[in-house]
Amino acid sequence: MMLSTRDAPTGQPQSSEEPLASEPQGTDPNPPPHSAATSRGTRRIGRLLLASGLGLLPWMYVLAAGLPAVMTAPRWPAAWIGLDVLEAAGLITTGMLATRGDRRHALSAAATTALLVVDAWFDTMTATSTSDLGAAIAMALCPELPLAAVCGWLAIRASRQRI
Numbered sequence: 001m002m003l004s005t006r007d008a009p010t011g012q013p014q015s016s017e018e019p020l021a022s023e024p025q026g027t028d029p030n031p032p033p034h035s036a037a038t039s040r041g042t043r044r045i046g047r048l049l050l051a052s053g054l055g056l057l058p059w060m061y062v063l064a065a066g067l068p069a070v071m072t073a074p075r076w077p078a079a080w081i082g083l084d085v086l087e088a089a090g091l092i093t094t095g096m097l098a099t100r101g102d103r104r105h106a107l108s109a110a111a112t113t114a115l116l117v118v119d120a121w122f123d124t125m126t127a128t129s130t131s132d133l134g135a136a137i138a139m140a141l142c143p144e145l146p147l148a149a150v151c152g153w154l155a156i157r158a159s160r161q162r163i
Contacts, residue, residue, distance in 0.1 A: 083122075087115045094151060106158030109151040116148035 073079065090112030097105035120140035127133035 083115065083119055087112065087119060090115055090151075091147065094154065098154060103158055103161075106155045109158070110155040113148045113152040113155060116144045116151065120144040120148070 090108055093108040094105050094112055097108060120136075123136035123139055123144075124133065127136045
């Protein structure tokens with residue numbers, strides 16, 4: 001950390017390269033993710049998540065081989081409206097937090113990125129006609145994926161900033 005003092009004649013700030021006494025020299029305030037600072041519990045959870053993701057790989061084959069090509073869902077409108085409600089809540093929350101300068105906007109931005117990408121994916125994959133597919137592609141290219149890119153950028157940018 002640098003000390004800042006004012007130059008008496010000019011009043012301009014001057015910086016000193018001397019570290020503060022409370023900050024040991026050679027200590028990185030942002031240790032790498034694999035450092036000893038990572039708790040054993042966090043590493044266990046990481047291994048559990050890794051195993052879960054790998055376990056889904058054979059399950060995808062089971063689904064691909066066993067799911068019907070056509071499916072009717074009795075609550076189809078509620079599913080899509082619910083997804084759009086979550087997207088709107090994510091965008092509003094991210095916007096409010098970012099406007100206030102609250103770093104927690106990164107959390108809602110990351111979640112909203114995922115929601116918007118999932119919406120674009122399912123819109124295009126579930127389109128039943130050429131006109132539905134055209135509308136789904138237009139929605140993906142116009143609001144959904146660009147908003148997802150902005151939210152993703154916000155999340156990544158905030159994660160790289162020092163606290």
